[in-house]
Amino acid sequence: MTDNSPRPVDFGLRRRSFLAGAAVAAGTAAALGGARPAPAHAAARFPLPKRVDRLHVLVTGDAGTGKEPQYAVTAMARRVHAERPFDLAVGLGDNIYESGPNGPDDVQFQTKFEKPNAGLDFPWLMALGNHDTSAVFPGDGGWLLRGDAEVAYHRRSRRWYMPSRYYSVDTGVAEFFVLDVNPLAAYIPPFLSPEWEPGGRYMTRQADWLDRALRASTAPWKFVCTHHPYANNGPHGPAGDFDGLPAPLDGQALKEFFEKHVAGRAQFLLSGHDHSQQVIDVVPGLKGTRQIVSGAAAKTVHSQSGNRFRAKYENYTDRGFMTMEIEPSSLTLKAYQVVPNRPSVHKTFSTTYRR
Numbered sequence: 309m310t311d312n313s314p315r316p317v318d319f320g321l322r323r324r325s326f327l328a329g330a331a332v333a334a335g336t337a338a339a340l341g342g343a344r345p346a347p348a349h350a351a352a353r354f355p356l357p358k359r360v361d362r363l364h365v366l367v368t369g370d371a372g373t374g375k376e377p378q379y380a381v382t383a384m385a386r387r388v389h390a391e392r393p394f395d396l397a398v399g400l401g402d403n404i405y406e407s408g409p410n411g412p413d414d415v416q417f418q419t420k421f422e423k424p425n426a427g428l429d430f431p432w433l434m435a436l437g438n439h440d441t442s443a444v445f446p447g448d449g450g451w452l453l454r455g456d457a458e459v460a461y462h463r464r465s466r467r468w469y470m471p472s473r474y475y476s477v478d479t480g481v482a483e484f485f486v487l488d489v490n491p492l493a494a495y496i497p498p499f500l501s502p503e504w505e506p507g508g509r510y511m512t513r514q515a516d517w518l519d520r521a522l523r524a525s526t527a528p529w530k531f532v533c534t535h536h537p538y539a540n541n542g543p544h545g546p547a548g549d550f551d552g553l554p555a556p557l558d559g560q561a562l563k564e565f566f567e568k569h570v571a572g573r574a575q576f577l578l579s580g581h582d583h584s585q586q587v588i589d590v591v592p593g594l595k596g597t598r599q600i601v602s603g604a605a606a607k608t609v610h611s612q613s614g615n616r617f618r619a620k621y622e623n624y625t626d627r628g629f630m631t632m633e634i635e636p637s638s639l640t641l642k643a644y645q646v647v648p649n650r651p652s653v654h655k656t657f658s659t660t661y662r663r
Contacts (some may be wrong), residue, residue, distance in 0.1 A: 354429055354431050360395070361635065362481065362633075364392055364394050365394065365482075365634065366385055366394045367397070367602045369399065369400030369579070369605055370401070370437070370583055370605055372404045372405050372606070373405045374416070377606050378605060381606065385428060386427050388631065395479075396431045397431070399434040400437070400578060401534075403421060404420055405420065405446070407442035408441055409458060409461070411460075417465070429467070435488070435580075436455040436488045436535065437580065438493065440454065448494065449496065452491060455473055459472060474488045474517070478525065480527065481635065482527050483529070485533065485574065486533045488514065492506050492561040492562035493536045495553075495557060511565070515569050522573045530573070530576075531574060532570050532573075534579050535581050536559065536562060536579060536581045538593070539617045540579075540582050541617055541619060543582065544582045546617070567593050571595040571597050572594070572597060576598050579599065580602060581601075581603055584604055584612070585622070585630065586599075587619060587620040587621040587657065588619050588620075589618040589620055602629060602630045605629055609624050611624060620657075621643055621657040623645060627646045629643075638660055639662075640658060640659070641661070642657065
């Protein structure tokens with residue numbers, strides 16, 4: 309399969325592009341982040357479930373390689389879908405490896421999203437990841453405006469749902485708050501731009517929107533969906549200690565954001581970034597919000613960095629996905645792994661939460 313990922317370019321040129329993007333961000337991000345969804349060419353769009361009291365959700369992350377392992381994971385997802393249809397999916401970032409798309413008409417949307425997910429015909433609530441916003445090297449998160457191409461692709465796809473860089477979807481029984489926290493976790497910190505820097509206008513607007521939206525939500529179940537996790541036992545580490553890097557690259561600003569704006573306000577924080585599956589138990593800093601990591605839809609890590617967080621389930625060696633069966637008073641979370649040369653669906657973990 310042809311790989312249409314962006315090829316390496318001159319460092320100075322890419323760096324200048326990044327700085328130029330940061331300079332004009334103030335004029336564009338206000339129209340995107342948290343904004344009212346732009347009208348889509350949506351007559352054919354798969355409809356969002358509304359005012360339902362039961363929901364079946366596919367939870368996947370770090371999927372967009374367009375390679376054989378991604379196809380193996382989606383083949384299993386189709387088998388689960390055939391047994392009990394999904395109503396929607398949540399895509400937890402790193403949608404277009406390795407460096408993000410070159411505009412909304414980039415063929416990578418076809419090779420790394422549409423074709424692998426053929427037959428999974430329902431809305432996909434998509435979040436931005438660090439590989440979606442690459443500048444100098446893949447995954448640096450340094451060209452934040454690159455994420456606008458994925459927002460623009462919302463108008464071109466039946467499945468892909470990303471009307472703005474951050475947004476919410478209320479289905480009745482559950483509401484999903486999809487965030488863009490890349491400015492707080494980029495490997496090239498956006499300190500040169502008052503728009504994108506950790507305490508800048510973009511994150512301030514997003515935090516204000518999230519506070520209001522969570523307070524106003526009447527859904528029995530609330531999910532905050534991000535690419536980067538708060539708690540994580542895998543190699544990337546948790547917010548405040550990402551990849552063992554020094555401040556300000558350690559994600560301390562993101563840790564504080566989660567604790568101030570998410571902790572105790574939603575039942576679940578769904579994240580990818582680490583190429584593993586983890587169901588983290590109670591974490592004091594999250595005040596009852598449960599951390600779920602589902603980032604094994606195309607890659608694995610084969611190791612963990614430690615056991616600082618108690619977990620109900622961890623898998624660092626197998627690719628796979630998770631599902632949620634949501635009803636007003638209960639939620640059943642399941643984890644599936646892809647077993648080579650085994651055609652049947654292989655469920656490895658299941659647990660039920662009650663309100």
